[in-house]
Amino acid sequence: MAHCVPYALVDVFSDEPLQGNPLALVPDADELPQELMPRIAREFNQAETTFLLSPTRPGADWRLRSFTAAGVEVFGAGHNALGAWWWLAAIGRLGHREDRPWHQQLGSEVLEVGIAGGPDGLVDVTLRQRAAEYGQELTDRTALARALGVDDEDLGAGGGDRGAGGGGIGAGGGLPVAQVVSTGAAHLLVGLRGRAAVDAAAPDAARLRALLPGVGGQGVYLYALDPAEPGADVHARFVNPVAGITEDPATGSAAGPLACLLRRHGPAVGDRVTIAQGHALDRPSRIQVTFADDVPSVTGRAALAAEGTLRLPVHSLRARTS
Structure with missing residues (x-):
């Protein structure tokens, strides 16, 4: 038997597929064991694979964990985060909010995220980073x-x-x-x-x-x-x-x-x-x-390149770790 998990492939920092930086994205990943995440990233073999999880720190709307194809976890606010937020906005998971920005949890930090619709109807995502x-x-x-x-x-x-x-x-x-x-x-x-x-x-x-x-x-x-x-x-x-x-x-x-x-x-x-x-x-x-x-923010767009389903062995999900 297999456990089916949806995924998306998003091309980041471009508004056209097959340009920009590909990102594998696994939403609603709370039930995935921690040790399975780097293995999934190796399977996708992209520069980074991002998992969307429920936040564990106050003020955050989503928690993001990102792994390279070598299984190394990374914490910078770059294409790994921008592509995830673009996907959330593009498929309607964020709803409408004008009174305050969104916030993402990366590691132990909570950072601001801006979502805006451009005059051409495309979504711009802005990630606030730390001071240099x-x-x-x-x-x-x-x-x-x-x-x-x-x-x-x-x-x-x-x-x-x-x-x-x-x-x-x-x-x-x-x-x-x-x-x-x-x-x-x-x-x-x-x-x-x-x-x-x-x-x-x-x-x-x-x-x-x-x-x-x-x-x-x-x-x-x-x-x-x-x-x-x-x-x-x-x-x-x-x-x-x-x-x-x-x-x-x-x-x-x-x-x-x-x-x-x-x-x-x-x-x-x-x-x-x-x-x-x-x-x-x-x-x-x-x-x-x-x-x-003097604090930088990175802005870009993305495009959906592919969607599909991961088929994971059921036994791999039994020993979940946080």
Whole structure:
């Protein structure tokens, strides 16, 4: 016998299926044993799989638990959360609320979520992250260049040619070459001199796994300030060998820290930064970061790509743990 559990596949940070970052979503997951969740995530083999549960902290409307394909639980407010809230809104699970925002429980934290209908009828989801925490810089340029598969002279963000699309936010001479920043998940942000260097990078997972723990970083966000995509400010790629992610098409948990770093060191203008990601994977994605009182929020859309049913062995559900 099998126990049937519904699931959805949502493409996040795009409003079209087969673009953006795929997210496997398992709603109403309270009855699933904790030890089964990473196994289900491995079965889906997506960058992340999110489980929707009843909250355990006051003020939260939903509790989210997210696991990578390697079975590692992650807690950042990125595509894992945005796709889940978009799905809840899109299928009518949230109802109508204007008097107050929604709140999500991620780990031990409760964070604000905004849901808004755009003029085109599509749903925008905004996730409030934490204020930025600035960690260590990685100063060994030779080791970093080797781990990223780039030339040493490519390290350091600059304005490049500002791109065919006319985007970009100018030269970033005051930016650190590589620094860990967290707004919920700590990632190493590495500036390169142009988008060609970002696209040509060939990260070495073993070398990065050796480097990242020393500076307290989880993943690596490569970026340049000369995006080709019109309206974007930054061109980026993300890898996270520590969590088993070869490359991610869109990474909200890294976009927030990067926007904070750009604002801190001057090249970002105003309270809005738009990041283009996913082009190297032929899954173009767009992430918008805005600020209120120096706290970043990530906004994006999503599209439903698939729905189906998991068939789980009944014996796997007998020993439920919380």
